[in-house]
Each structure stands twice: as C-alpha cells, then as structure tokens.
Amino acid sequence: MxxxxxxxxxxxxxxxxxxxxxxxxxxxxxxxxxxxxxxxxxxxxxxxxxxxxxxxxxxxxxxxxxxxxxxxxxxxxxxxxxxxxxxxxxxxxxxxxxxxxxxxxxxxxxxxxxxxxxxxxxxxxxxxxxxxxxxxxxxxxxxxxxxxxxxxxxxKVIADVGLVGFPNVGKSTLLSRVTNARPKIANYHFTTLNPNLGVVDLEGTGGFVIADIPGLIEGASEGIGLGHSFLKHIERTKVMIHMVDAASVEGRDPIADIYAINKELEAYNPELMKKPQVIAANKIDAIYNEDESALPALKAEFEPKGIQVYPISAVSGQGLKELLYHVNELLSGLDDAPVVYEQEYFPEASLFKDEAYTVEYNEEDDVYVVEGPKIEKMLGYTNIDSEKGFLFFQKFLREQGILEDLEKAGITEGDTVRMYGLEFDYYK
Missing domain, CATH: 2.70.210.12 (GTP1/OBG domain)
Incomplete structure (x- = not known):
C-alpha cells in the first residue's frame, strides 16, 4: 500500500x-x-x-x-x-x-x-x-x-510531469509503455488509488519523471471521493498531460472531460492553471470511422489557446515519441527548482501563549524595556542571528501584541528597545 x-x-x-x-x-x-x-x-x-x-x-x-x-x-x-x-x-x-x-x-x-x-x-x-x-x-x-x-x-509526489484524466482513458498503459513503471492494468471502471511514478528516457535529452495522478472525478476539489489526496500530487509537477479517449469508446466527450478536470484543478489551486498543458488524444487505434473521431474538434478547441493536441495509441506506441519530445521541450523552458512550501507555523510559539510580559520606558537610559517570562523563554529558544530565527522573532513581536504595546507606550521610529541582553532600534 x-x-x-x-x-x-x-x-x-x-x-x-x-x-x-x-x-x-x-x-x-x-x-x-x-x-x-x-x-x-x-x-x-x-x-x-x-x-x-x-x-x-x-x-x-x-x-x-x-x-x-x-x-x-x-x-x-x-x-x-x-x-x-x-x-x-x-x-x-x-x-x-x-x-x-x-x-x-x-x-x-x-x-x-x-x-x-x-x-x-x-x-x-x-x-x-x-x-x-x-x-x-x-x-x-x-x-x-x-x-x-x-x-x-x-x-507529495515529486515529478516533472503529471498525467491527468478520467478513469479508464489509458494513463496506466501509457506509463508502462514509456517508463520502467509497472502499474496494474486492466479495463477498470474505477481509478488507480495510488500515484505511479516512472522515468522517461529520451535519446539526446536528460529525460524526466512522470507521475500517473489517480483519476479525477467531478467534485474532487471539494474532497469528494479521494479528491484532495489526488489533487495535492499535481501541485509539484511542472507540466500536465491531459489524457482523453479520442475514440469515445465509452461514450465520453473528451472536450467536456478536459474542461471538467481543469475546473477541479482551478477550484483546488488557481496556480495550477498557469502550468503548461498538452493533450494526449489516446486510443486512435480504435478509431475506425474518421467521422466519429474527436481529434478535429479537440484541435479546433484547444490549439488556438496554445495547448497542443497529440494523437497517440498507448497500446501500439503510435505518436508517443512526438508527444514526449514536445513535453521535454516544454520542461526545458521552465525553472529546474522544485516547488517548496514556505514555513507558516513556528513550533516555539506554542510555548509562549500564557506567559506574561511588561513594556516600560526607562528615562535614565532612554530605552523601552520589554521583560517577562514570555520574552526570556522566547529569546532562549530563538537564534536571532539566523534568517529563520529573525523571521520568527519579528512574527512573535507582532502576533503577541508587543509591537502594539510599545506604540501605546509612545515609541517612535529610531527609539531603542531592550530585551534582556538584546538591544535593537524600532522601525515600522
């Protein structure tokens, strides 16, 4: 599991x-x-x-x-x-x-x-x-x-490329064909429950990591089904491949499917819509009558918007080379740095909730003195010389109301604040 x-x-x-x-x-x-x-x-x-x-x-x-x-x-x-x-x-x-x-x-x-x-x-x-x-x-x-x-x-899965699409459009088959991944494949009408990762090796390039993101359903952004646990894996990917059934084997409308998935992505995190997208129109080997093909409609709908449509067959391998080299080209124009989330919670803050402190003006030294168990404890846990420590120090003063109390005491810009062995000038 x-x-x-x-x-x-x-x-x-x-x-x-x-x-x-x-x-x-x-x-x-x-x-x-x-x-x-x-x-x-x-x-x-x-x-x-x-x-x-x-x-x-x-x-x-x-x-x-x-x-x-x-x-x-x-x-x-x-x-x-x-x-x-x-x-x-x-x-x-x-x-x-x-x-x-x-x-x-x-x-x-x-x-x-x-x-x-x-x-x-x-x-x-x-x-x-x-x-x-x-x-x-x-x-x-x-x-x-x-x-x-x-x-x-x-x-969160760290992959360069996220493969998205409704269940049973052929994502697992594609992944098994172009990478070393070995996902379970069958004609399931439900979705893979776990993300599968594989490395794509392309001649003349460094290759990339691709993840088969479990099939999305409408309402996923609201947590319906396993929505949130699926969507979170897409956040770190840099390029998205929309996979659709171009042969409409099960009677689905591939254009409607792409819009439905994009709607869920945008509802979950609007930043996801800024990622480059490409459409893999799968199952062209099952198209026996050109009049029934969804390809012309897909190209007419999305290529004017800058989203390329590639007809492929994950079973036979037709069109895969062109698709993968296009994805590699998209990746080469993007920043290599992984998406890293900034710190929002500082554990040290939980220690200071109920501790008291005082703010007083010392006329003799012309400084504002802040003291108390809360302050002493905070300084004991915090390395002010480090960037993260100083960030926490600033946030602590603001969230604990200390800056507000200093202003009530009459502090102005350039005045000195003393906290035990630490002295600094006050600026807004």
Whole structure:
C-alpha cells in the first residue's frame, strides 16, 4: 500500500535542572556554591532518506521523542546533553501542525535536514547566583521544557510531469509503455488509488519523471471521493498531460472531460492553471470511422489557446515519441527548482501563549524595556542571528501584541528597545 500521509507526535528533550551544591573541602571552611548547569535537551530533527518513498513506517510508530538533558552535578559538573532524535522521511515530505494544518517544514530541494523542535536549555547551577550580599544561594534554575506537537506528514509526489484524466482513458498503459513503471492494468471502471511514478528516457535529452495522478472525478476539489489526496500530487509537477479517449469508446466527450478536470484543478489551486498543458488524444487505434473521431474538434478547441493536441495509441506506441519530445521541450523552458512550501507555523510559539510580559520606558537610559517570562523563554529558544530565527522573532513581536504595546507606550521610529541582553532600534 502506498502511504502518503500519517499523523505522529514529536517531542524535543527537556533541559536538565541546574544543581544546588557548595564546595566542601578540609581546609576551605567557607566554600562557595559549585552547582553545575543542566544539560541541553535533545533536538527533534527531520532528515531526508533517499531510500524511502512512502510514509508506511509511521503507521507502526506514532511517537518520536528526543532525550532529556541531565541535571548538573556538584563541583561545577555540567549535566550531559540529551541525544537528538532524527526522524527519516522521503524527499517531498511536508510537515504540518495537525490542528491548524500550517506548514512547519517542506523536506524538498536543498532542505534535506531541519531541526523542527529545539531541545530545552539546561538550567544554570547555583554558582551563577552568588553576589556580594548573597554568597550562599540556595537556588538553581530549572531546565526549560521541550516542545511536544502533533504533526501531519504529507508526501507529495515529486515529478516533472503529471498525467491527468478520467478513469479508464489509458494513463496506466501509457506509463508502462514509456517508463520502467509497472502499474496494474486492466479495463477498470474505477481509478488507480495510488500515484505511479516512472522515468522517461529520451535519446539526446536528460529525460524526466512522470507521475500517473489517480483519476479525477467531478467534485474532487471539494474532497469528494479521494479528491484532495489526488489533487495535492499535481501541485509539484511542472507540466500536465491531459489524457482523453479520442475514440469515445465509452461514450465520453473528451472536450467536456478536459474542461471538467481543469475546473477541479482551478477550484483546488488557481496556480495550477498557469502550468503548461498538452493533450494526449489516446486510443486512435480504435478509431475506425474518421467521422466519429474527436481529434478535429479537440484541435479546433484547444490549439488556438496554445495547448497542443497529440494523437497517440498507448497500446501500439503510435505518436508517443512526438508527444514526449514536445513535453521535454516544454520542461526545458521552465525553472529546474522544485516547488517548496514556505514555513507558516513556528513550533516555539506554542510555548509562549500564557506567559506574561511588561513594556516600560526607562528615562535614565532612554530605552523601552520589554521583560517577562514570555520574552526570556522566547529569546532562549530563538537564534536571532539566523534568517529563520529573525523571521520568527519579528512574527512573535507582532502576533503577541508587543509591537502594539510599545506604540501605546509612545515609541517612535529610531527609539531603542531592550530585551534582556538584546538591544535593537524600532522601525515600522
């Protein structure tokens, strides 16, 4: 069974707690604090494995957790960091937050390894809290918690060309003839349930990957039948081959079929209609009377719109060479980069929902100070120096209402904002 979606629970490791202890040696009667820091929790990492092509493994194991960091020890001993958990997935896997369905990561193209959930930081030992007035602090910082999240994995077929058409028009036969794929073929009046992939090798070219997208039905864009699970596979393809029955063996109107499928594609995602299309008018070997052929009507309807019509026979191989070289020509004029979905959901945000913060103006330093557990925790989880981290930082300030509160406090462009050890100038 081709598995193209799965729900799993992922968790990064908790940071280890800081330790409380004091130096106790024979000739050092007033030894100071020597509690060590806790270890960092392990990260939850997704990594592409080229040997995988389905999500079947995730049907048997549903929870993936990184190791917790260990508590710090006496004599300034640092707790051991937790081991990372690496989850291997096929190329083309999209990771979505289960509740909102927003994209966390798209494991496609150059993105072959990504930290999805960062482990919690280890807490500081009591040695860090000694001051001139408090020389024996009995406090150590607890480790930060890891993040637990339910995610939906979705595998989208990565193919250059998508083969679409109503059931029983000959898509599986075409795929088996022009590629190394071996789909099950028979005179079914229902549809193939799984996308079949094959590589087309053309003399004098680099070839391309073609996917037989399972047969669409009207209402697919509304989720009727298996509509959404079929349509999602077309999003990554660059060129679409519409396959129709030019002989109308089953009495279907091929022109109406093409418009019906395009209507479903547009309803699902209007961007799909910008992809180049070509029509494969199949079963010409079954046309015995030219007056009954749909070819002239197909050409008259679509070629003025820039969509070429190629008469073919998937059974005999007639016309396939011309069709495939035309598809290859269309591909050569397109961008080679795969379609990659941008991150919409930042898991770290789930940690800060109920935490408080304050916004105050410090006249002496002429800065606006933002502090509180929410801010401290956010800065602990976020690498502001990275592009993704800075993007999350900006989004966090906006969505948590911090920017709005700064404006209420009277901030203007160019004023300085301080958040613990971080200072930056405010600009809209």
């Amino acid at each position: 081709f598995a193209d979606s799965a729900k799993i629970i992922i968790k990064s490791g908790n940071g280890g707690n800081g330790h409380i202890s004091f130096r106790r040696e024979k000739y050092v009667p007033n030894g100071g604090p020597d509690g060590g820091d806790g270890g960092k929790g392990g990260d939850l990492i997704f990594q592409v494995d080229e040997g995988l092509n389905t999500l079947t493994d995730f049907r048997h194991k549903r929870k993936y957790a990184a190791q917790n960091g260990e508590e710090g020890g006496k004599r300034n001993c640092h707790g051991k960091n937790g081991e990372d958990m690496i989850v291997k997935v096929p190329a083309g896997t999209i990771i979505r937050e289960a509740e909102t369905d927003k994209v966390i990561a798209d494991m496609s193209g150059d993105n072959t390894r990504q930290i999805i959930l960062k482990g919690g930081k280890g807490g500081l030992g009591n040695q860090h809290y000694a001051t001139s007035t408090m020389q024996a602090p009995k406090y150590a910082q607890p480790g930060q918690p890891g993040i637990e999240l339910e995610v939906r994995l979705e595998l």
